[in-house]
Amino acid sequence: xxxxxxxxxxxxxxxxxxxxxxxxxxxxxxxxxxxxxxxxxxxxxxxxxxxxxxxxxxxxxxxxxxxxxxxxxxxxxxxxxxxxxxxxxxxxxxxxxxxxxxxxxxxxxxxxxxxxxxxxxxxxxxxxxxxxxxxxxxxxxxxxxxxxxxxxxxxxxxxxxxxxxxxxxxxxxxxxxxxxxxxxxxxxxxxxxxxxxxxxxxxxxxxxxxxxxxxxxxxxxxxxxxxxxxxxxxxxxxxxxxxxxxxxxxxxxxxxxxxxxxxxxxxxx
Amino acid sequence: xxxxxxxxxxxxxxxxxxxxxxxxxxxxxxxxxxxxxxxxxxxxxxxxxxxxxxxxxxxxxxxxxxxxxxxxxxxxxxxxxxxxxxxxxxxxxxxxxxxxxxxxxxxxxxxxxxxxxxxxxxxxxxxxxxxxxxxxxxxxxxxxxxxxxxxxxxxxxxxxxxxxxxxxxxxxxxxxxxxxxxxxxxxxxxxxxxxxxxxxxxxxxxxxxxxxxxxxxxxxxxxxxxxxxxxxxxxxxxxxxxxxxxxxxxxxxxxxxxxxxxxxxxxxxxxxxxxxxxxxxxxxxxxxxxxxxxxxxxxxxxxxxxxxxxxxxxxxxxxxxxxxxx
Numbered sequence: 001x002x003x004x005x006x007x008x009x010x011x012x013x014x015x016x017x018x019x020x021x022x023x024x025x026x027x028x029x030x031x032x033x034x035x036x037x038x039x040x041x042x043x044x045x046x047x048x049x050x051x052x053x054x055x056x057x058x059x060x061x062x063x064x065x066x067x068x069x070x071x072x073x074x075x076x077x078x079x080x081x082x083x084x085x086x087x088x089x090x091x092x093x094x095x096x097x098x099x100x101x102x103x104x105x106x107x108x109x110x111x112x113x114x115x116x117x118x119x120x121x122x123x124x125x126x127x128x129x130x131x132x133x134x135x136x137x138x139x140x141x142x143x144x145x146x147x148x149x150x151x152x153x154x155x156x157x158x159x160x161x162x163x164x165x166x167x168x169x170x171x172x173x174x175x176x177x178x179x180x181x182x183x184x185x186x187x188x189x190x191x192x193x194x195x196x197x198x199x200x201x202x203x204x205x206x207x208x209x210x211x212x213x214x215x216x217x218x219x220x221x222x223x224x225x226x227x228x229x230x231x232x233x234x235x236x237x238x239x240x241x242x243x244x245x246x247x248x249x250x251x252x253x254x255x256x257x258x259x260x261x262x263x264x265x266x267x268x269x
Numbered sequence: 270x271x272x273x274x275x276x277x278x279x280x281x282x283x284x285x286x287x288x289x290x291x292x293x294x295x296x297x298x299x300x301x302x303x304x305x306x307x308x309x310x311x312x313x314x315x316x317x318x319x320x321x322x323x324x325x326x327x328x329x330x331x332x333x334x335x336x337x338x339x340x341x342x343x344x345x346x347x348x349x350x351x352x353x354x355x356x357x358x359x360x361x362x363x364x365x366x367x368x369x370x371x372x373x374x375x376x377x378x379x380x381x382x383x384x385x386x387x388x389x390x391x392x393x394x395x396x397x398x399x400x401x402x403x404x405x406x407x408x409x410x411x412x413x414x415x416x417x418x419x420x421x422x423x424x425x426x427x428x429x430x431x432x433x434x435x436x437x438x439x440x441x442x443x444x445x446x447x448x449x450x451x452x453x454x455x456x457x458x459x460x461x462x463x464x465x466x467x468x469x470x471x472x473x474x475x476x477x478x479x480x481x482x483x484x485x486x487x488x489x490x491x492x493x494x495x496x497x498x499x500x501x502x503x504x505x506x507x508x509x510x511x512x513x514x515x516x517x518x519x520x521x522x523x524x525x526x527x528x529x530x531x532x533x534x535x536x537x538x539x540x541x542x543x544x545x546x547x548x549x550x551x552x553x554x555x556x557x558x559x560x561x562x563x564x565x566x567x568x569x570x571x572x573x574x575x576x577x578x579x580x581x582x583x584x585x586x587x588x589x590x591x592x593x594x595x
Binding site for chain 1: 345355358375
């Protein structure tokens with residue numbers, strides 16, 4: 001069919017592809033806002049860890065006792081770090097949950113039609129989750145400071161907070177792996193459940209030294225055990241070298257799993 | 270690439286796509302030049318959505334090739350020039366309309382101003398509502414806003430008005446035409462023939478995964494040799510179907526002829542006949558002694574042209590020969 005004086009082809013080069021795969025700070029701001037508006041995420045990542053600290057960290061009879069020779073803090077401080085870690089891993093894994101929800105709603109197909117690169121998309125989600133993780137750690141630590149039962153040197157406050165925050169990035173990979181594996185609106189619940197199991201198994205919710213030998217042996221192979229040991233190292237005064245092995249192995253599994261699913265998802269079939 | 274091909278916004282050559290053993294698209298050739306408004310028309314399951322997904326690079330063809338602006342459709346430079354409204358996509362719910370449009374705008378190198386896009390999609394009064402608070406029609410308009418925020422030169426709409434009532438449909442096509450007037454190329458799929466007639470200057474008729482016709486809406490209508498007769502009669506559908514020259518008989522209901530009360534015409538019912546020539550048919554009906562009232566004879570509608578051309582209903586013998594563009 002004939003067309004008269006139709007517009008010409010646009011010059012494709014006149015719209016250069018933006019750098020960083022299209023990443024910019026407005027996206028991060030809006031993604032964080034989405035997380036903050038999600039009531040369930042807020043309860044899981046901000047309120048629950050604080051409440052857990054108030055219940056377990058404040059009421060434990062041995063709270064004010066030192067952790068022992070060579071340590072730099074008391075039992076309440078130890079529990080404070082544990083609860084901050086719990087909140088932070090929930091927060092960082094929620095980034096992966098968002099990916100899953102967007103996939104189940106078909107929104108990720110819409111996103112594939114934009115110039116945003118898949119890597120930038122994941123990076124925005126991870127950074128948003130890390131921002132929430134920082135807020136979660138901050139909330140627990142502020143409550144810990146105000147209630148003034150947790151006791152450790154200033155350097156330990158700062159060091160452990162950063163260790164928890166950076167360490168929780170490991171569970172960003174876990175969240176992403178789960179998010180790609182389970183494209184469902186309920187992925188957040190599945191993740192929370194898995195993390196509770198990990199927290200009990202890895203000694204985050206229980207004192208492993210009070211557990212039977214077989215429990216302690218199994219614990220060392222579970223995903224949170226190594227990270228839990230490492231973030232407590234500044235106050236406990238020493239670290240089991242197997243903790244590094246545990247973290248390295250699980251991080252490799254989560255990253256490989258996430259990368260595998262991610263590649264499958266972005267392959268143009 | 271020859272110069273003509275370079276001018277084509279969309280260039281598809283012998284596209285095939287099968288899902289396992291099931292063929293969805295079997296040999297689609299298509300050229301769309303800049304500024305065209307094209308309707309892809311066909312019944313459900315004809316291959317419209319698959320065709321659009323191939324053109325969008327959401328799927329890769331089993332055979333054949335497709336280029337958009339001379340490049341593979343998933344090329345990032347093409348992504349910056351193409352917008353699309355897909356079926357069954359739910360926008361993230363915790364953001365407001367403005368935030369949503371702003372967010373997607375930031376994925377594009379040259380986004381339109383957010384406020385302009387919200388206004389263009391007729392969502393200004395709902396701009397600060399969360400996605401959860403929007404009605405179905407408003408969500409559809411948000412999808413439209415998301416599709417145009419990157420200032421695309423080529424816009425795909427996959428059955429964009431499927432969830433809309435008549436008024437919302439008209440408003441939607443007004444918005445879409447407004448956007449096309451900026452010199453954009455627009456390609457939409459629909460199974461609503463009136464919409465193709467209303468909004469498009471070129472209609473591509475797809476059935477069973479191939480293009481059966483590619484022409485203007487007027488030409489497609491003129492391809493139907495017959496006329497449409499509407500009448501009130503005491504003749505039964507069975508009796509009329511046996512009359513020579515009658516291709517199709519359909520019973521019409523009250524709502525299609527609101528002025529007529531069937532109860533006031535006992536024994537009469539309203540029928541629509543698709544015929545090759547009206548005169549011999551009417552002569553036969555009168556000769557048989559049937560009552561005939563409120564008679565109208567019109568050119569076939571696009572709806573009838575569509576059924577006729579795709580050959581999905583009616584007598585196969587009356588189906589026009591299938592044509593293909595090469």
